[in-house]
Amino acid sequence: MRGRLYWQLAKCGWRRQTTYRAATIAGMFTNSVFALVQGAVLVATLHAAGRRIGGYDTRDTLTYVWLAQALIGPLAIFGGTEIAERVQTGDIATDFSRPITLQGWWLSSDVGRAASAFVFRATPQFVIGAVIFTLAIPTSPVRWFAFALSVWLAVAVCFSLHFIADLAVFWTISPRGAISSQVLLMLALSGMLLPLGFFPTPVAHVLRALPWAAAVQGPIDVFLGHGNAGFSLLRQALWAVALLSAARAMAAAAHRKLVVQGG
Amino acid sequence: MNTLRLWRLLVVARIRAQWQYRASFVIDTIASFATSSLDFLAVLAIFTHLHTLGGWSVHQVAFLYGAGGIGFAMADLFVSNLEQTSQLVRTGQFDVMLIRPAGTLTQVIAGDVSLRSVGKATQASLVLVYALSGAAIHWTVGRALMMLAIVACGALIFSAVWIAGSCIVFLTVDGDEATNAITYGGNFFAQYPLDVFGPWLRRLLGFVVPTAFVAYFPALYVLGKPMPFGLPGWVRFASPLVAAVALGVATAVWHIAVRHYRSTGS
Amino acid sequence: MSGSDDDTAVVMARDLTKHFTVRRRAGRVRRDRVTVEAVAGVTFAVPRGTIVGYVGPNGAGKSTTVKMLTGILVPSGGEVRVAGLEPSRRRIELARRIGVVFGQRSQLWWDLPLADSFELARHLYAVPRSRHAARLTECVDLLEMAPFLQTPVRQLSLGQRMRGEIAIALLHDPEVLFLDEPTIGLDVVSKAKVRAFLADLNALHGTTIVLTTHDLGDIERLCSRLLIIDHGRTIFDGALNDLRDRFEPNRTLVVDLAAPQPALRIEGAQVVRVDGARQWLRFDRRTTTAADLVARVAVAADLVDLTVEEPDIEDVVARIYRDGSAAF
Numbered sequence A: 001m002r003g004r005l006y007w008q009l010a011k012c013g014w015r016r017q018t019t020y021r022a023a024t025i026a027g028m029f030t031n032s033v034f035a036l037v038q039g040a041v042l043v044a045t046l047h048a049a050g051r052r053i054g055g056y057d058t059r060d061t062l063t064y065v066w067l068a069q070a071l072i073g074p075l076a077i078f079g080g081t082e083i084a085e086r087v088q089t090g091d092i093a094t095d096f097s098r099p100i101t102l103q104g105w106w107l108s109s110d111v112g113r114a115a116s117a118f119v120f121r122a123t124p125q126f127v128i129g130a131v132i133f134t135l136a137i138p139t140s141p142v143r144w145f146a147f148a149l150s151v152w153l154a155v156a157v158c159f160s161l162h163f164i165a166d167l168a169v170f171w172t173i174s175p176r177g178a179i180s181s182q183v184l185l186m187l188a189l190s191g192m193l194l195p196l197g198f199f200p201t202p203v204a205h206v207l208r209a210l211p212w213a214a215a216v217q218g219p220i221d222v223f224l225g226h227g228n229a230g231f232s233l234l235r236q237a238l239w240a241v242a243l244l245s246a247a248r249a250m251a252a253a254a255h256r257k258l259v260v261q262g263g
Numbered sequence B: 001m002n003t004l005r006l007w008r009l010l011v012v013a014r015i016r017a018q019w020q021y022r023a024s025f026v027i028d029t030i031a032s033f034a035t036s037s038l039d040f041l042a043v044l045a046i047f048t049h050l051h052t053l054g055g056w057s058v059h060q061v062a063f064l065y066g067a068g069g070i071g072f073a074m075a076d077l078f079v080s081n082l083e084q085t086s087q088l089v090r091t092g093q094f095d096v097m098l099i100r101p102a103g104t105l106t107q108v109i110a111g112d113v114s115l116r117s118v119g120k121a122t123q124a125s126l127v128l129v130y131a132l133s134g135a136a137i138h139w140t141v142g143r144a145l146m147m148l149a150i151v152a153c154g155a156l157i158f159s160a161v162w163i164a165g166s167c168i169v170f171l172t173v174d175g176d177e178a179t180n181a182i183t184y185g186g187n188f189f190a191q192y193p194l195d196v197f198g199p200w201l202r203r204l205l206g207f208v209v210p211t212a213f214v215a216y217f218p219a220l221y222v223l224g225k226p227m228p229f230g231l232p233g234w235v236r237f238a239s240p241l242v243a244a245v246a247l248g249v250a251t252a253v254w255h256i257a258v259r260h261y262r263s264t265g266s
Numbered sequence C: 001m002s003g004s005d006d007d008t009a010v011v012m013a014r015d016l017t018k019h020f021t022v023r024r025r026a027g028r029v030r031r032d033r034v035t036v037e038a039v040a041g042v043t044f045a046v047p048r049g050t051i052v053g054y055v056g057p058n059g060a061g062k063s064t065t066v067k068m069l070t071g072i073l074v075p076s077g078g079e080v081r082v083a084g085l086e087p088s089r090r091r092i093e094l095a096r097r098i099g100v101v102f103g104q105r106s107q108l109w110w111d112l113p114l115a116d117s118f119e120l121a122r123h124l125y126a127v128p129r130s131r132h133a134a135r136l137t138e139c140v141d142l143l144e145m146a147p148f149l150q151t152p153v154r155q156l157s158l159g160q161r162m163r164g165e166i167a168i169a170l171l172h173d174p175e176v177l178f179l180d181e182p183t184i185g186l187d188v189v190s191k192a193k194v195r196a197f198l199a200d201l202n203a204l205h206g207t208t209i210v211l212t213t214h215d216l217g218d219i220e221r222l223c224s225r226l227l228i229i230d231h232g233r234t235i236f237d238g239a240l241n242d243l244r245d246r247f248e249p250n251r252t253l254v255v256d257l258a259a260p261q262p263a264l265r266i267e268g269a270q271v272v273r274v275d276g277a278r279q280w281l282r283f284d285r286r287t288t289t290a291a292d293l294v295a296r297v298a299v300a301a302d303l304v305d306l307t308v309e310e311p312d313i314e315d316v317v318a319r320i321y322r323d324g325s326a327a328f
């Protein structure tokens, strides 16, 4: 029974995403521009350094850059203000009155949205990169499977991070602050701005242990076959569980606050 | 009523409305400062592997980052409400701008000011101080004046880019994400020396979207670097002209785009 | 419409058209371009100082027309003149001379008190301080806005906000006022207040008013002239009474007799209903006058009281909408 509802919500999320065709094309354009610029900078860096950096050669680096930009859509790196808006307008009260948890509701539709974005946005986006440059593409089906799993875990991690920042609107006096900080932390710490391997080794170690790395660096490591894929997946899974639980607790606290104080 | 007075009037009204949330302003500003600082760490991280990037030292790249960043933050402060254009067009609220006796561009820009950009501007200034401290610049009056020109021209060029980029929403409402390619993308591009980019990217993001004139060309003069790509020396001083032309072109494009506004059915 | 009308006309449209190209889903991925003719050749002229009602069913093209008249939309074809100006080309000049109220959009600054919005409008329209003050006092009095002048707009009720919207559109003393569904969502009392205010405005200041509405009460109370539009074409342009005559020439004479009687047999009329001592007689006002009919009834029966019922304008308009232009 519940399963059907989640499934319907996911389908709804999928469908909503597919209606914004112009937005998808515009987004791919922007992601491509960023990938071109970032790719040029990092390749110049490799050349100037005259060696691999953090295990990356030119091909891995370009693959990294295009894959990271491709994942922006499915992971909604910049997105997620919808819940915050609903908190501010008070519409969130109706969300709480549904026969399904707030988190379940939004996560299901986000999974649908992410799936659609993966097919219609990320895939063509990556293909553009693969046409312009020679990228490292896995040949082993196991690697592809691990990558798919890794992307889903990343979706759960990203969703939770956004969800927590959005719900923070309940407590913070600055609705914009929490959300924009979360987006910028995501950009800086996830490996979006710079592959974590490019940071000095001790810094890179710390960054890899943080949740943001589970969002972007994780799936890309699996795709490129860097490090132990099993370990990487495990770390992502732990973060996904931890963050989903945190988000759940936060939703419950928000609900209490709403009931007690009327928002 | 002239544009500037109208702008001031509307902006003062906005600031008065924002004053109700001043604690939020403080937090947003700090957040903006802190997170843009993380952004610069990526540049520093790159330089842990090398001494020069495209022939530019870390201080010289920091110069591009800081000088361009101040210009970008100022544009962000004054004109980033243009990002609301898509929302105005989508909801039809843009109708209201068209029935008032004032320019639509002025009204959209004056619709809000992003005061928290002060945080980003502060961070960029600190990066610039770091750059100047290590770049061993041979100061002259001309170079000092050029520093002022960089900031002003950067703000104007990025504003023009923002205006022109926002026009896309009059053609397709959902196209607003493409604007980011030349605004934020332009800023990203301007942080690095033109030398690291291939010829096509250089032409498109350096000259067509004229971000090379934000910091790169003036920096060649201030830092006393030779002209690359066989370009004539006066290009280093062309930024004010480029800024003026860019603004002219951007406003013209805006006025053409507004004629394609279709409002909404309800 | 004769050419001389246009000379005094403050609002004029000739063969005005507007079409929108929209994409419709046709199957899973395919999308077709469809052209919607929102306004398909509308011609009219509004003389200075009149109140014109612009009505039509949903999607008829009313709002689209108003948007072209006010310079919001560029027409696809035809000609528009408002106060002698071409709206989309001389938008700013025109904006100083017209007032616009959209029931669905707000011109007020939503997080500022109402009074601040009025003050901003003064600067925006460059109205001299004394004239602005006089005008504002008048509006505040007539629309009874004093109690909520200092309230932020976002906290106002719909009716309060709408009064604010009307006031802000009038502070620069426009020659023409366009209103698109100004009474939407208002209660009976607020509606009456707004209507009275508009009637006074027209009488006192001679402001020309063009008003779209779905509430025919607005039309009956205010408009001397009615334009009906459907599918982007005008299907009626004339006085309200002409409309009744043209589409419903029948009137009903209701008589109260001294005692219940079987249906009367009167020449030129037909009894359509009998209820105790009361009878309803329908007659065609083009062939029979009410006076003649009353005389005849008085001969046939003992008459206590009588009234003449006009056909309900709602019914007439509903019939026109239903039958569309086929009614002509």
Ligand SMILES: Nc1ncnc2c1ncn2[C@@H]1O[C@H](COP(=O)(O)OP(=O)(O)OP(=O)(O)O)[C@@H](O)[C@H]1O
Binding pocket: B262, B263, B264, B265, B266, C020, C022, C036, C037, C038, C039, C056, C057, C058, C059, C060, C061, C062, C063, C064, C065
């Ligand atoms: N911006 C637009 N884009 C596409 N189609 C539009 C647009 N505006 C109006 N239309 C279409 O044009 C037609 C006329 O719309 P308009 O809003 O003028 O109707 P209206 O007479 O004001 O209706 P209502 O009484 O419902 O307000 C409708 O079919 C509508 O769908």
Ligand SMILES: [Mg+2]
Binding pocket: B266, C062, C063, C064, C180
């Ligand atoms: Mg309408």
